[in-house]
Amino acid sequence: MPETAGSTPSERADHRVEISRDEVRHLADLARIELDDAELDHLAPQLSVILESVASIRDVAADDIPPTSHPLPVVNVFREDVVRPSLTAEEALSGAPLVEGQRFAVPRILGDEQ
Amino acid sequence: MSIPLIQRSGADLAEALAAGETTSVELTRAFLDRIAAVDGAVHGFLHVDAEGALAAARAADERRGKGELASSLDGVPIAVKDVLATTGMPTTCGSRILEGWVPPYDATVVARLRAAGLPILGKTNMDEFAMGSSTEQSAYGPTHNPWDLDRSPGGSGGGSAAAVAAFEAPLAMGTDTGGSIRQPGALTGTVGLKPTYGGISRYGLVAMANSLDQAGPVTRTVLDASLLHEIVAGHDPLDSTSIDQPVPPVVQAARDGAAGNLAGVKIGVVTELGGEGYQPGVQQRFDQAVELLVAAGAEVVQVTCPNLEHALAAYYLIMPSEASSNLARFDAMRYGLRVMPEGVASPSAEEVMRATRDAGFGDEVKRRIIIGTYALSSGYYDAYYGQAQKVRTLIDRDFERAFKKVDVLLSPTSPTTAFKLGEKLDDPLAMYLNDIATIPANLAGLPGMSVPVGVTEEDGLPVGLQVLAPALADDHLYLVGAAAEALLEQQWGGPMLEPDRLDKKLDKVVAR
Numbered sequence: 308m309p310e311t312a313g314s315t316p317s318e319r320a321d322h323r324v325e326i327s328r329d330e331v332r333h334l335a336d337l338a339r340i341e342l343d344d345a346e347l348d349h350l351a352p353q354l355s356v357i358l359e360s361v362a363s364i365r366d367v368a369a370d371d372i373p374p375t376s377h378p379l380p381v382v383n384v385f386r387e388d389v390v391r392p393s394l395t396a397e398e399a400l401s402g403a404p405l406v407e408g409q410r411f412a413v414p415r416i417l418g419d420e421q
Numbered sequence: 422m423s424i425p426l427i428q429r430s431g432a433d434l435a436e437a438l439a440a441g442e443t444t445s446v447e448l449t450r451a452f453l454d455r456i457a458a459v460d461g462a463v464h465g466f467l468h469v470d471a472e473g474a475l476a477a478a479r480a481a482d483e484r485r486g487k488g489e490l491a492s493s494l495d496g497v498p499i500a501v502k503d504v505l506a507t508t509g510m511p512t513t514c515g516s517r518i519l520e521g522w523v524p525p526y527d528a529t530v531v532a533r534l535r536a537a538g539l540p541i542l543g544k545t546n547m548d549e550f551a552m553g554s555s556t557e558q559s560a561y562g563p564t565h566n567p568w569d570l571d572r573s574p575g576g577s578g579g580g581s582a583a584a585v586a587a588f589e590a591p592l593a594m595g596t597d598t599g600g601s602i603r604q605p606g607a608l609t610g611t612v613g614l615k616p617t618y619g620g621i622s623r624y625g626l627v628a629m630a631n632s633l634d635q636a637g638p639v640t641r642t643v644l645d646a647s648l649l650h651e652i653v654a655g656h657d658p659l660d661s662t663s664i665d666q667p668v669p670p671v672v673q674a675a676r677d678g679a680a681g682n683l684a685g686v687k688i689g690v691v692t693e694l695g696g697e698g699y700q701p702g703v704q705q706r707f708d709q710a711v712e713l714l715v716a717a718g719a720e721v722v723q724v725t726c727p728n729l730e731h732a733l734a735a736y737y738l739i740m741p742s743e744a745s746s747n748l749a750r751f752d753a754m755r756y757g758l759r760v761m762p763e764g765v766a767s768p769s770a771e772e773v774m775r776a777t778r779d780a781g782f783g784d785e786v787k788r789r790i791i792i793g794t795y796a797l798s799s800g801y802y803d804a805y806y807g808q809a810q811k812v813r814t815l816i817d818r819d820f821e822r823a824f825k826k827v828d829v830l831l832s833p834t835s836p837t838t839a840f841k842l843g844e845k846l847d848d849p850l851a852m853y854l855n856d857i858a859t860i861p862a863n864l865a866g867l868p869g870m871s872v873p874v875g876v877t878e879e880d881g882l883p884v885g886l887q888v889l890a891p892a893l894a895d896d897h898l899y900l901v902g903a904a905a906e907a908l909l910e911q912q913w914g915g916p917m918l919e920p921d922r923l924d925k926k927l928d929k930v931v932a933r
Contacts, residue, residue, distance in 0.1 A: 331791060338745060338794045339752070340787060341762070341775035350788060353849055357792055360850055361734040364808050367815070374810030375817060377632045377662075378618040378866020379892065384661040398525035402756030413754050414770045 324358040426451045427588040431497045431645040445478035445496030449540050456589045458931045464564050465584035469543035477540035495538035500590035503544040506625035515549040515559035518758045518781030528625025529657045537652045546580030549783045551629045554855040558785045567923045572839040575605035581639040582609040593639040600859025602637050606871035607834035607885025610918045612640045617892045618866030619664040622657030630743035633863040643903040647675035674896035678903025683717040687827040689724035694832035694858045702877025706884040707833045710874040713908045726819035731812045736860045738796050738809035745793025753777035820865050824891045832858045834871040834885030870898040
């Protein structure tokens with residue numbers, strides 16, 4: 308792929324995207340997914356191929372084009388501030404892995420480093 | 422000789438009920454029997470609720486006895502994709518992370534089906550969290566295409582499409598984020614429709630990509646799709662993206678279209694969605710369908726939408742970005758799976774989350790979460806997600822220009838017919854290409870339909886015609902879709918989908 312002269316880095320026509328095992332591990336970390344070595348070996352090359360295939364999007368000249376986040380115009384929707392039927396505590400807790408009293412029981416949230 | 426109940430359309434079953442020829446209990450049983458006979462081979466269902474369906478059928482029969490009808494399809498059973506929340510039935514989204522989860526509330530679509538008196542036969546198989554185009558990414562095993570059990574029914578809604586194609590249900594609900602209703606429709610010879618974004622409530626539809634997801638009907642006839650559409654569509658205060666306008670006259674349009682007269686209708690064939698990369702037999706059946714519409718009076722022009730070239734790339738950035746954010750809710754705290762990490766004495770919530778999400782999510786879900794996390798991370802946001810959103814605008818504008826000239830746009834629904842199970846499973850890019858013709862409608866929020874237009878000469882497998890219309894003009898799809906269906910059935914001398922066209926192995930399991 309030729310490089311376009313004078314373009315900014317994000318617009319470079321350079322579609323080689325190499326995403327390293329370490330980067331995948333970091334991203335999985337951000338996404339709170341534990342990946343073992345075998346999964347990293349399996350996923351990292353696939354992710355590079357996927358990213359390479361979508362990287363062409365950087366070259367579409369669209370600087371002056373407004374972004375679209377949503378197909379139809381989104382407006383804030385309000386309702387009257389009145390009480391309406393909702394789930395009981397029992398219903399809300401019905402799928403919980405662990406319940407204590409009328410609450411979700413969760414593992415400790417503070418780590419050693421905190 | 423009368424046609425067996427399971428082979429009849431929803432509209433015909435409603436007529437049979439009205440004529441007192443059958444009861445809802447009898448026909449619900451007929452479909453449950455069919456499921457018991459063939460679903461071991463098809464695997465369209467993840468959960469069958471015989472008891473619940475029969476109770477709803479009894480209630481429908483009682484209403485009818487009193488002369489009270491809840492809807493045009495009261496008493497006609499339906500299957501529901503496992504991504505729509507249902508009380509009293511598990512909702513797994515095809516994922517281990519939600520194995521056995523029974524939601525405490527119904528999706529609005531489900532609530533409307535129940536209120537309209539449709540017995541729910543069960544929940545249909547899907548790619549995990551609707552991420553896939555073959556239903557092979559389901560954590561509970563793939564669905565098999567009833568036309569050839571060694572092939573995929575498409576995805577993500579392969580379960581709904583296969584169930585309807587195999588006569589296990591007359592009707593089903595699907596959802597479509599990039600083609601998950603339409604592409605399985607094409608691959609199984611069924612009708613599938615994605616309404617205008619916001620046309621059907623997303624409340625209780627487990628989100629993959631909010632700005633793209635839309636529920637819609639999966640049926641064997643265009644008229645059935647319109648009847649179902651009318652029941653589930655319309656404004657819902659529980660979904661802030663739901664359109665607060667009357668539902669387009671879809672049933673009337675389907676009836677008008679069936680007359681086969683398209684005088685004054687302008688259709689555009691999208692240059693970018695056909696030709697190179699499309700299987701010859703698919704292209705051939707598409708071209709023939711277009712000729713038929715022209716013979717029926719439609720005016721046809723070639724239309725170019727140059728930015729569709731970038732649609733796949735934009736989609737595979739926007740969708741995973743939204744998905745990575747949406748799927749953060751599966752955190753092992755409030756519902757779903759909780760896995761304790763091995764060899765950790767007192768694990769933290771974060772460690773439990775990591776272990777759970779590793780064990781609970783499959784490969785494709787992990788791939789998309791990681792791609793989305795990457796595309797949204799600082800330093801890459803502008804180049805990827807931001808740029809994809811701009812391309813979305815360009816695609817919108819292409820469609821806007823096109824719809825100034827024509828009423829509907831046409832293309833093949835899928836570039837190929839049904840492919841073999843396993844063929845594309847470990848090649849994400851090859852899998853993604855299945856949706857090249859369906860994705861643009863999701864990006865632009867347009868309604869789209871797939872209608873069967875025959876089988877190819879080379880493999881004898883079904884081909885779908887995709888019809889796209891401007892936002893809010895869903896009725897255009899029904900007009901043109903019903904016309905294509907009626908004109909083709911005249912040629913064929915009956916419907917394309919019949920039990921003797923399906924995989925012969927299904928006859929053997931039924932006979933057993």
